[in-house]
Amino acid sequence: MNIIGLMFFICFVIVLAWAIVNIKKEKKANTQLFSAMGILLVTSFFYMIHATDLKTELDDIKPKYEDAVENYEATEYRLEKSEERKEELLSEVENLKTDKDLLTAKNKEYEDKEESEPAEEEAKTEEVAAQPEETEEPEAVEEETNYPSINMDEFNRIKDGMTYEQVKAVAGGEGTLQSETGQKGDEFYTAMYGWDGEGSTGANVLIMFQGSPARVVSKSQFGL
Incomplete structure (x- = not known):
C-alpha cells in the first residue's frame, strides 16, 4: 500500500463517517455525497493495486540488478588481474633481454681472448728461445683437478626440458652459476x-x- 492510496482511503473513511452522521440527522441519503465516497473508494483501491504491481516489478528487477552489479565487479577483477599478469610478463621479457645481453657479452669476451692468445703464445716462445738453456730440475708432480667440461657430442645430447641434474650428469659435474x-x-x-x-x-x-x-629453455656454445 502506497501513501497516496492510504490518503484516499482515510478520506473515504472520514467522508463515510460524516455521511452516516448526516443521514442520522436529516433522515435521508445525499446522492452527491455517496458519489464522492464511491470515487474516493475506487481511487484508493486503484492506487493500492497499482502499488502492489510496482512492488512486484521491483522484486523482479532487484535480482537482475544484483546480478549486473556482480558481473561488473567480476569484470573489474579480471581486468585488474590481466594488468598484473601483463606487468609480470613485461618484467620477464626484460629479464630475458638482460640474460641475452650477458650471454652475448661473454661470447664476445671469449672471442677476444681467443684472438689474443696466439700472439701471447708467440711472444712467450720467442722469450724462451732467447733465454740460455738451464738444467731442468725434476719438479713435484701436482695432481690436476678434473673440472667438468662439455664436448660437441655432449652438447647435442642436452635437450630443452632437461633438469639441471640431468645436464650435470651429461657434463660430468656442476656448472658455474652466471646469473x-x-x-x-x-x-x-x-x-x-x-x-x-x-x-x-x-x-x-x-x-x-x-x-x-x-x-x-635455451643453450649456446662457443669453440666446441
Whole structure:
C-alpha cells in the first residue's frame, strides 16, 4: 500500500463517517455525497493495486540488478588481474633481454681472448728461445683437478626440458652459476649456468634454466 492510496482511503473513511452522521440527522441519503465516497473508494483501491504491481516489478528487477552489479565487479577483477599478469610478463621479457645481453657479452669476451692468445703464445716462445738453456730440475708432480667440461657430442645430447641434474650428469659435474632472476621454486625463476668446453681455446657452453623445477629453455656454445 502506497501513501497516496492510504490518503484516499482515510478520506473515504472520514467522508463515510460524516455521511452516516448526516443521514442520522436529516433522515435521508445525499446522492452527491455517496458519489464522492464511491470515487474516493475506487481511487484508493486503484492506487493500492497499482502499488502492489510496482512492488512486484521491483522484486523482479532487484535480482537482475544484483546480478549486473556482480558481473561488473567480476569484470573489474579480471581486468585488474590481466594488468598484473601483463606487468609480470613485461618484467620477464626484460629479464630475458638482460640474460641475452650477458650471454652475448661473454661470447664476445671469449672471442677476444681467443684472438689474443696466439700472439701471447708467440711472444712467450720467442722469450724462451732467447733465454740460455738451464738444467731442468725434476719438479713435484701436482695432481690436476678434473673440472667438468662439455664436448660437441655432449652438447647435442642436452635437450630443452632437461633438469639441471640431468645436464650435470651429461657434463660430468656442476656448472658455474652466471646469473639468476627470481626465487628458486617460483614459476618464472631463471638461472644461467656455464661449463668449460672441449675444443678450441676459450671454448664454453652456456645453458639457461627456467621454472620449477628448473628445466633447459635455451643453450649456446662457443669453440666446441
